[in-house]
Amino acid sequence: MKRCDIGVVGGGQLGKMLLMEGHRMGLTFAILDPSEMCPAGVMAHELIHGRFFDESSIRLLAEKSHRLTYEFEHIHAESLMKLVEEGFSVMPSAETLYMIQDKYRQNMALEEKRLPVPAYMKIDSVQDLKKAADLFGFPFLLKSCRGGYDGKGNVKIDREDEMEAAFHQLEGSEQPLMGEKFVDFSMEISVIVARDHQGGTETFPVGQNIHRDNILEMSIVPAPLPDSLLEKAEALAKDTMKQLMGTGIFCIEMFVDQDNQLWINEIAPRTHNSGHYTIEACNISQFGQQIRALMGWPLEKPKLFKPAVMLNLLGDPERSGSPKLEGIEEAMKLTDVYPHLYGKAESRPGRKMGHVTILADSREEAIEKAEKVRGILKVIVWE
Numbered sequence: 475m476k477r478c479d480i481g482v483v484g485g486g487q488l489g490k491m492l493l494m495e496g497h498r499m500g501l502t503f504a505i506l507d508p509s510e511m512c513p514a515g516v517m518a519h520e521l522i523h524g525r526f527f528d529e530s531s532i533r534l535l536a537e538k539s540h541r542l543t544y545e546f547e548h549i550h551a552e553s554l555m556k557l558v559e560e561g562f563s564v565m566p567s568a569e570t571l572y573m574i575q576d577k578y579r580q581n582m583a584l585e586e587k588r589l590p591v592p593a594y595m596k597i598d599s600v601q602d603l604k605k606a607a608d609l610f611g612f613p614f615l616l617k618s619c620r621g622g623y624d625g626k627g628n629v630k631i632d633r634e635d636e637m638e639a640a641f642h643q644l645e646g647s648e649q650p651l652m653g654e655k656f657v658d659f660s661m662e663i664s665v666i667v668a669r670d671h672q673g674g675t676e677t678f679p680v681g682q683n684i685h686r687d688n689i690l691e692m693s694i695v696p697a698p699l700p701d702s703l704l705e706k707a708e709a710l711a712k713d714t715m716k717q718l719m720g721t722g723i724f725c726i727e728m729f730v731d732q733d734n735q736l737w738i739n740e741i742a743p744r745t746h747n748s749g750h751y752t753i754e755a756c757n758i759s760q761f762g763q764q765i766r767a768l769m770g771w772p773l774e775k776p777k778l779f780k781p782a783v784m785l786n787l788l789g790d791p792e793r794s795g796s797p798k799l800e801g802i803e804e805a806m807k808l809t810d811v812y813p814h815l816y817g818k819a820e821s822r823p824g825r826k827m828g829h830v831t832i833l834a835d836s837r838e839e840a841i842e843k844a845e846k847v848r849g850i851l852k853v854i855v856w857e
């Protein structure tokens with residue numbers, strides 16, 4: 475059987491943008507996704523329909539590919555581990571995926587390496603929540619250890635009388651939970667880091683991330699922080715890589731607190747929404763760098779050409795149906811405005827349907843232009 479160069483678990487927008495880069499170099503791709511209509515499907519040389527927790531589908535993907543990666547983390551890590559034992563190549567490592575799949579496990583691993591994580595404890599009962607309140611004070615966070623994304627699975631607890639409801643809301647009797655000290659942050663930032671086969675790493679410029687309803691709304695690059703703090707964030711991202719095994723792209727999300735201390739919030743062993751700005755704003759995109767890392771080619775040193783703002787384009791808040799991007803011409807007339815629509819068949823309220831990157835000569839100008847673009851570009855439902 476002729477194998478594809480790269481197999482990707484997941485055919486969403488991250489997979490699609492990876493394939494777009496890979497096609498430039500004539501690479502071939504196999505994709506595993508449960509949906510025939512997934513965004514990356516149209517660009518794949520082989521499309522395997524299967525669930526992400528189905529061992530036989532992941533195995534089939536591995537057999538059809540020279541090397542395997544994944545574009546999101548809620549997949550069967552144990553299947554990947556077995557494949558590695560059999561000699562298949564999985565990047566980033568299956569152990570790292572397994573580690574970050576559970577927030578408690580992730581925090582323990584980071585703490586072990588003396589990396590800064592907010593204080594946390596395991597929560598098995600409402601009684602434990604009382605202990606957490608004594609330890610952390612109010613407010614604090616209750617988090618599902620597994621399966622949470624875009625803030626789903628987090629509850630902020632402000633008062634003692636909210637504990638019981640929060641415990642039940644996150645199904646504490648069945649699901650593993652964790653309490654975490656609330657970080658009174660002044661900013662949320664992220665750093666995208668790539669690692670090559672030899673262990674060399676390259677970081678992309680630090681971005682500020684602004685969330686609305688727990689979904690990333692906007693990234694601003696470079697983050698408006700003093701240079702010394704930007705350097706510290708890049709150094710912390712590189713330090714964090716010592717705890718993460720494997721080759722590929724990683725995103726390290728951090729909080730900056732009121733004393734300018736950095737705290738690691740989350741790690742993604744993959745390309746990240748907050749790194750989309752790299753496509754137009756840098757000499758190499760996070761996807762181009764990912765291709766290089768996966769193929770064993772030399773990494774490029776990322777350079778920012780211009781300050782950038784990335785805005786996510788979410789589905790029409792009222793209706794579901796076929797998406798259409800409205801306002802393209804008017805937005806493009808502002809110049810240095812680059813919209814992306816991922817090709818998802820159905821728009822749903824709040825669903826990430828695309829994004830737009832806005833460049834300008836200064837950060838302030840980019841933000842100003844982004845505010846205009848936000849009023850112009852809309853994902854609407856037309857059918």
Ligand code: AMP
Pocket residue numbers: 592615622623624625626628654655656657658659662685688739740
């Ligand atoms: P997560 O899904 O854990 O990344 O959390 C989603 C969002 O919840 C983050 O982007 C923060 O805005 C907020 N959050 C998570 N953990 C904390 C924390 N320990 N302190 C303050 N805010 C938090």
